[in-house]
Amino acid sequence: MDAKELIKSKVDIADLISGYLVLKSSGVGSFKGLCPFHAERTPSFHVSKERQIFKCFGCDKGGDIFTFLMEMEGIDFPEALKQLAEKSGVELPKNRPNEIKTASTALVSQALELAAKYYQAILNATESGEFARQYLEQRGITTSDCERFRLGVAPLAWTGLFSALAGRGVTPETMLKAGLISKRVNAIGFYDRFRNRLMIPLCDLNGGVVGFTARQLPGGDTEQAKYINSPESEVYHKGKLLYGLHLAKTAIKKLQEVIVVEGNLDVIASHRAGVENVVGSSGTAITHDQLKLLTRYCKRIIFCLDHDKAGDEALKRVINLVYAFNDQQVESKLSDDLEVRVIGWSQEFGKDPDELIAKDSEQWRRIVLQSKPVVDYFFELELERFETAVIAPGGGKEELKAKLIDNLIPYLRLIRRPDLLHLYLLRLADLTQVSQDILRTMVTQTTRTIVKASSTFTTTSAAKFKPSQLDPSWRAGAVWVGLGVKNPAIWLERVKSPILTDLPELWATLYSAGEAVYNSTQIDQGEFTTDFYQRLRAYLDEHSLSPAVQALDSAVLYTDEIFAGLSPKLAEEEMLKGLGYFIKISKNLRKRELEAEIREAERRGDQTQLDLLMNKFQSLMKD
Secondary structure (H helix, E strand, C coil): CCHHHHHHHHCCHHHHHHCCCCCEEEECCEEEECCCCCCCCCCCEEEECCCCEEEECCCCCEECHHHHHHHHHCCCHHHHHHHHHHHHCCCCCCCHHHHHHHHHHHHHHHHHHHHHHHHHHHHHHCHHHHHHHHHHHHCCCCHHHHHHHCCEEECCCCCHHHHHHHHCCCCHHHHHHCCCEEECCCCCCEEECCCCEEEEEEECCCCCEEEEEEEECCCCCCCCCCEEECCCCCCCCHHHCCECHHHHHHHHHHHCCEEEECCHHHHHHHHHCCCCCEEECCCCCCCHHHHHHHCCCCCEEEEECCCCHHHHHHHHHHHHHHHCCCHHHHHHCCCCCCEEEECCCCHHHCCCHHHHHHHCHHHHHHHHHHCEEHHHHHHHHHHHHHHHHHHCCCCCHHHHHHHHHHHHHHHHCCCCCHHHHHHHHHHHHHHHCCCHHHHHHHHHHCCCCCCCCCCCCCCCCCCCCCCCCCCHHHHHHHHHHHHHHHCHHHHHHHCCCCCHHHCCHHHHHHHHHHHHHHHCCCCCCCCHHHHHHHHHHHHHHHCCCHHHHHHHHHHHHHHHHHCCCCCHHHHHHHHHHHHHHHHHHHHHHHHHHHHHHHHHHHHHCCHHHHHHHHHHHHHHHHC
16 A cells, blocks of 8 residues: 555544534535635535545535645645645655755754744743833734734844753754854854844744744834844745735635735734735735745735835736736746736825724725726726826827827736727727727737647546536436446446447546446455445546546535435436436437438438438337
8 A cells, every 4th residue: 555545544534624624414424514615605515434535516626635635725745745644644755865954954943933932932921022012012913913923022132042942952053044043253152133023933834933024123223124034944935935824825715815915914913803815925026936826725816015106016027927928927927817906095094904904994804805906906007197197297198198008008918808808998099099999909919929738638538527416417427427336236237328428428438437447346345335436536546537536526425415325226226317317318419410311311302311311210219
């Protein structure tokens, strides 16, 4: 048994998922809950202990323990394998060249974790933390906020942290690698990198501390930077991390959108106000890696950056990354269905979310619901600038119109809906007195070609599967396959389709795979019936038939709930009904085809062909 299968045998999927959401029993070994991947009021998320799978019939997410963890945590399979191996106590094969690096990384992570606890203790239980506690209270940051975000304080002492960690056995070499201390320039020894500052831990997706943002406390040295971040290390890469994502990811998945703000304190304030799908860029420029990370969780990213020239330029850089305006940026292009929106508000409410929330948290909750598509935002911004320039003395009006067109054309290229593009072009034509045809040509001429991967499928890959319990064709297929998996001998020997062309491609693929597994297995084994589902699923995985895996999981979960405890005789009857639906559809289609051929033979006066077609028609009606 390989490591993957061993882990699956040790980690129960219901136990794993219960750590993320509330599951309620819906039968023997079956559970239901509100889906963590989309917003819903009625549970459509199913978990089967017997099958060790989950499926949401609302958003189509489904799979096993690895799939769930990958979707929930936004990680790839190797990372999911690693985390579940640690959880189950399974030792994965080691790659010796990486063993030294892994050991070093573990020591750095341990040092950072100890440092975070040290800073927390200084804030919570010392006189030197009293000033910081008063400062946080004035800013509306509660004790609960401090605990949730693990806020702390670095004392004024030069070697407070160094001495504390050294007492716990952490070497200076590890502290240096973690970015916690610095070497003295003109003397022997070390000193703490952070002193007399509010310490804000930066965490990875699992909540492990990888670094710190240190904010200067009031009354500190004004010659020093207001914010200091940890240097990059083995565990901290600032261009790949977003502040608060480990706490926001569940809300992001549920709402299917994320709000990106600039400051860490903006994130803390927003969570306190009840808006938890918020992450921070920590005052740095958004990177492609950060955007790619967010697209694991949702397809709508809402930016709330400072609404000044610097903020607008930062937003333009983000748009370049998302949409790849220029040929040189094609490699940076992200998902075609990624939606970028912008939050804006009058500066009278506050310069940033933290200040706005301090004045009126309800106002922030209203504002986040009023985001604008990025095209709308820049369209209105450029129009405002144009109107201001037209009123101002000096400058040619025609030149201003040309500049307005040049500034807006790139954003119009982002619009995929023809009706919306028409409305924008109409508005721009009215403002500039340039015809829509000319503007449309300019949009087309400036469009760059972006190469996209082919999305065609072969018959063996099966069509994309999206179930709907309201679709009779889906119900028929689910019953035929779901009950068939539980009764493989009946399904593959007595209740079988005369011709696979009667079936939609997806169900035909599943049936062919079922035959292959059935014929390659000793059917007199006692565990065959119970084991058949797992064998079939493994076969589909091995042949990269992902849509068929989704269909199989959906079918067995559907029939587990609808037909629990059904006897083999009644199961056979229900399977026949499901198969009969497809045969009837196929027969009706063939009937219409024959009727059309008969009319054509009559029109041509071809009696020989007409007799042949009539015999086929009568045979079809008797069948």
